[in-house]
Amino acid sequence: xxxxxxxxxxxxxxxxxxxxxxxxxxxxxxxxxxxxxxxxxxxxxxxxxxxxxxxxxxxxxxxxxxxxxxxxxxxxxxxxxxxxxxxxxxxxxxxxxxxxxxxxxxxxxxxxxxxxxxxxxxxxxxxxxxxxxxxxxxxxxxxxxxxxxxxxxxxxxxxxxxxxxxxxxxxxxxxxxxxxxxxxxxxxxxxxxxxxxxxxxxxxxxxxxxxxxxxxxxxxxxxxxxxxxxxxxxxxxxxxxxxxxxxxxxxxxxxxxxxxxxxx
Amino acid sequence: xxxxxxxxxxxxxxxxxxxxxxxxxxxxxxxxxxxxxxxxxxxxxxxxxxxxxxxxxxxxxxxxxxxxxxxxxxxxxxxxxxxxxxxxxxxxxxxxxxxxxxxxxxxxxxxxxxxxxxxxxxxxxxxxxxxxxxxxxxxxxxxxxxxxxxxxxxxxxxxxxxxxxxxxxxxxxxxxxxxxxxxxxxxxxxxxxxxxxxxxxxxxxxxxxxxxxxxxxxxxxxxxxxxxxxxxxxxxxxxxxxxxxxxxxxxxxxxxxxxxxxxxxxxxxxxxxxxxxxxxxxxxxxxxxxxxxxxxxxxxxxxxxxxxxxxxxxxxxxxxxxxxxxxxxxxx
Ligand SMILES: Cc1cc2nc3c(=O)[nH]c(=O)nc-3n(C[C@H](O)[C@H](O)[C@H](O)COP(=O)(O)OP(=O)(O)OC[C@H]3O[C@@H](n4cnc5c(N)ncnc54)[C@H](O)[C@@H]3O)c2cc1C
Ligand SMILES: Nc1ncnc2c1ncn2[C@@H]1O[C@H](COP(=O)(O)O)[C@@H](O)[C@H]1O
Numbered sequence: 001x002x003x004x005x006x007x008x009x010x011x012x013x014x015x016x017x018x019x020x021x022x023x024x025x026x027x028x029x030x031x032x033x034x035x036x037x038x039x040x041x042x043x044x045x046x047x048x049x050x051x052x053x054x055x056x057x058x059x060x061x062x063x064x065x066x067x068x069x070x071x072x073x074x075x076x077x078x079x080x081x082x083x084x085x086x087x088x089x090x091x092x093x094x095x096x097x098x099x100x101x102x103x104x105x106x107x108x109x110x111x112x113x114x115x116x117x118x119x120x121x122x123x124x125x126x127x128x129x130x131x132x133x134x135x136x137x138x139x140x141x142x143x144x145x146x147x148x149x150x151x152x153x154x155x156x157x158x159x160x161x162x163x164x165x166x167x168x169x170x171x172x173x174x175x176x177x178x179x180x181x182x183x184x185x186x187x188x189x190x191x192x193x194x195x196x197x198x199x200x201x202x203x204x205x206x207x208x209x210x211x212x213x214x215x216x217x218x219x220x221x222x223x224x225x226x227x228x229x230x231x232x233x234x235x236x237x238x239x240x241x242x243x244x245x246x247x248x249x250x251x252x253x254x255x256x257x258x259x260x261x262x263x264x
Numbered sequence: 265x266x267x268x269x270x271x272x273x274x275x276x277x278x279x280x281x282x283x284x285x286x287x288x289x290x291x292x293x294x295x296x297x298x299x300x301x302x303x304x305x306x307x308x309x310x311x312x313x314x315x316x317x318x319x320x321x322x323x324x325x326x327x328x329x330x331x332x333x334x335x336x337x338x339x340x341x342x343x344x345x346x347x348x349x350x351x352x353x354x355x356x357x358x359x360x361x362x363x364x365x366x367x368x369x370x371x372x373x374x375x376x377x378x379x380x381x382x383x384x385x386x387x388x389x390x391x392x393x394x395x396x397x398x399x400x401x402x403x404x405x406x407x408x409x410x411x412x413x414x415x416x417x418x419x420x421x422x423x424x425x426x427x428x429x430x431x432x433x434x435x436x437x438x439x440x441x442x443x444x445x446x447x448x449x450x451x452x453x454x455x456x457x458x459x460x461x462x463x464x465x466x467x468x469x470x471x472x473x474x475x476x477x478x479x480x481x482x483x484x485x486x487x488x489x490x491x492x493x494x495x496x497x498x499x500x501x502x503x504x505x506x507x508x509x510x511x512x513x514x515x516x517x518x519x520x521x522x523x524x525x526x527x528x529x530x531x532x533x534x535x536x537x538x539x540x541x542x543x544x545x546x547x548x549x550x551x552x553x554x555x556x557x558x559x560x561x562x563x564x565x566x567x568x569x570x571x572x573x574x575x576x577x578x579x580x581x582x583x584x585x586x587x588x589x590x591x592x593x594x595x596x
Contacts, residue, residue, distance in 0.1 A: 013524045013544045017406040026407060037525050095383075096375055121524055123402050125383045130339065130371025139340065139453040142368045145518065157457070161519055162364040163471075165463030172454040182525055183518035224380030224416040227409045233401070236550060239571035246580040253556065253581075254588035256572055261554045263474070263533045264498075264592045 001055035001153055003046040004111045005079065006102055006132070007039040009063050009070035010122040019230045026230065035070040038117025040187035041180035045147060046115050047078050048185065053153055056080045058109065062090060062101055068203065075198035076190030083109075087207035092220030099131030101218060104211035106136065111175055112153065118143050118179040129179035140177035141170045145184050149174075266353070267300035267394070270418070272346070272360040273318055273326075275308050276337070280317055282430065282471065283361035287423055289431035290388050291359060292322030297390035298356060303327060304438070307345055309335035315440055320433040331445040333452070337365045340452045343372045345445050350377060350418060357396050358418040359388070364468075366422045379416035384528075386427045386551075396421065404524040404547035425471050426530055463517060467503050474498045474533045475552070477505035477522055478515065479545075481538015481559065481578060485515045490582045491537060497589040498533075505529065505549075507539045523548035537578045541566025558582065 011017065011031045018027040035043075046057040059074045061067050062085040071082045085101055093101060106114070114136075119126040126142075133140035145167065146159035153174065160168045161181055190198070208218055216222055240256070242249045258264040271287040273280060288304065295302040303325040304318050315326050329345045342365075350358060350373075358373075360366045362384040374381035387399035391412075396419040398411045413419040469475060476495045478488055488504065495502040506516035508523055522529055524547040534552035539545060541557070541564055549555070550569055557570035558578045567573045574581055 011403070013404075013547075015403075016543070017403050019407060026403075094380060095371070096378070096380065099375065121404065124400075124404060126367050127371040127374070127381060127383060130368070131375040134343075134372045134375035140372075141454060143364070159460070160368075163468035165461060165466050165517070165519065167460045167462055168456050169458040169460060170454050171457050176454070181518075182521070224378070224413055225382060226380075226412045226414060228412070229410045230402075231408050233405060233408050233551070236555075236569040238568045239555075239573065241567070241573045241575065243575075246576060246584055249574045249576060250581050250584035251588050253572055253574060253585055254592055257533070257554070257556075258592050261533070261571070263554060264589055 001049055001053040001112045001149070002110050003049060003055065003057045004106060004109065004114045005039065005042045005046045005057060005059050005074070006114065006116040006128065007043065007059050007061045007070060007074055008036045008120045009033045009061065009067040010036045010120055013037065013121060019232055023228070023230045033066055033070065035073050036117050036120045038119055038121070038180055038182070041182065041184045042115035042117050043074050043077055043079060044185045044187040045180060047188070049113070049149055053149065055112070058083060060102055060105055061085065062093070062098055064091065071203055072198050073190060075201050076194040077188055078194055082201065082203045083206060084203050085206050089208045089215040089219045092223065093218055094223035094225040095125045095127035096131045097218055097223045099128050099135055101211065101213070102128070102132055103135040104213060105206055113156070113174055114138070114177045116177060116179045118181045129177050133177040138175055138177050139172040140179065141172060142179040143181045144178050145181050147178060147184065266356055267298040268303065268353070268355045269295040269298065269300055269357045270303050270305055270355040270359070272366070273304045273306045274361050274363060274365060275306065275311060275314055278311070278314070280314055281361060281363060281425070283363060283423065283425040284318070285321060285430040286425065286428045287359050287361060288318065288321035288323055290423065290428050292431070294357060294388060294390055294396065295322070298394055300356060301325065303355070305329070305346065305349065307334050307342055315438070319437045320435055321431055322434070323438045325441060326438045327441050327443050329443045329445050331447060333447045333449060334445065336456045338452055338454060338456065339369050339372045340454060341447055342369050343376060344447055344451060346373055347376050348446065349443060355418050358420045360422045362422040362424045370420060370422050374420050377418065379418060379420055380413040382411040382421040384424050385421045386424050388421060388423065395419070401528070404528055405551060406547055424530070426473070462519070467501065469503050469505050469520060469522065469527045469529050472501060472503035472529070472531050474502035475505045475522070475529055475531045476502065476535045476537065477507065477539060478510050478537050479507035479539030480509040480513065482510055482515055487579070488515055490579070490586070494535070494582055494586045494589065497586050497593065499593065507545050536566050536570070537582060539566055540564045541569065
């Protein structure tokens, strides 16, 4: 089974995000970048499937130079190969354009399954899996919390989290795109030998010319969705501390919620 | 190219989602600005009865795609039906709800139409050039941004539920247009085998108006019962959430996690019990209209965003507070 995992490097969720003075983006200095948390589940799932079926796991990452670090992390976890889509022209691509670039790289690759995260926790678009599947004419299942591959390796059964404590069980033929949600598995840590081995692995670099894409078809220029006016949301003010014995504070809270907030 | 506005009216098992009405409300305002008309799109099987429920909110037309193949939601089936219709009518704006189905569906629709999509918006407006401006949170709400789709059509956006009001209902009726759906079972590669209930009947956190959340301070799964009792005292529309620590300790199910890698919620009231208020947790609930924190540590960061805070043992406060809520509710 040959598996592709789409992985993005994003700011650590601990990061305090600042906006640049022009409001055109965020301040990137001082930010620690990590593998997108949902992509960790995708990598782990790919490795588990490989342990069962054999084959290869290839990381495909679209991102600038700094993304190499997250790619090394994925290799250290045990993935076999990595493709780094890296070109200044790619910068500022929206979800559809990112998917176009990723799909471009996959044209010449062999795969039975594509795993992604359900969302990249930077721009929170939650779109790339769907756009990618559409561009490759594949079925997809998003928000997946359970995955089985049939013993003949031809179909998958995915459990998709929906709403209100419901899950859908969806069967698809392979190849398919599966977008991982927290709960799918417990991502492993990279082992020390894994880290050593990852340092030596070759990362294949691909730019827009290699994909036959014009610079104005990708990046901010090629994107349909434009962003502007980055800003911080209004700060919340700390409110009232209610003091007293438990019976008093509980009653006071209920009273405030009724009279001030009109919520009861 | 028209200047018409379309919204997808989402139904599940014959019931319309509340966000459908929120979409009609904003859709009407947008259409007044663009000078176009507002239409709603309803997909499913045997959904005729639902159309009259959509009347009176400003839609002049309701397109009904009724087919056995659309009985269950699927991104392949729904995309085909929607895209065929959009191509035939060319609306300028196409809106849906950022629900479990919406967030699954719209990426495929947008990609097939080769247009842009603003996910999970919290505000929609028309600017001076007549373009849709969608306000969206990034980094789980740590940043806000405006997005525009200057050239491609339709301009697509999905609206986060519970952010915009459901408008007052008028008396006008919409024209119904039944649409023949050209879909065969074999058009769907992915098939739903089963729907599984992982918990009792409960409303989704993103749609809840009151959320009672527990953190590591709850200390066990059994203790979450006191939060369920508090939620029950608030009645319909209340749900129980959890911090990631509580979920990872198996106190609460995965789908109740609130935060940057959980659900982003914005209820009228969020009650955090035994939650410290980590940056990742705050990212998921800081837009709640009112926040209450119950925590025994006066230095807990959650108090910095709480409208009302009680520094005390939650096991003392929560049961007493539940009784107070019940008392007040009984007065009504
Ligand atoms: C990649 C990543 C993503 C993450 N995503 C999320 C996310 O989406 N959501 C999320 O919540 N976290 C997330 N986290 C985890 C986050 O960093 C915190 O660890 C977590 O939110 C802490 O949960 P907590 O507040 O329940 O626990 P703690 O921080 O341990 O706080 C427990 C609180 O309970 C109080 N307490 C204890 N006993 C009582 C009592 N009897 N009465 C009253 N108060 C009591 C304590 O004073 C303390 O403040 C993420 C972390 C990472 C690394
Ligand atoms: N630049 C990228 N490089 C590789 N994979 C990506 C990239 N952007 C998004 N993805 C994948 O698509 C998923 C959803 O991302 P998004 O649609 O941006 O929220 C992520 O979890 C990744 O698996």
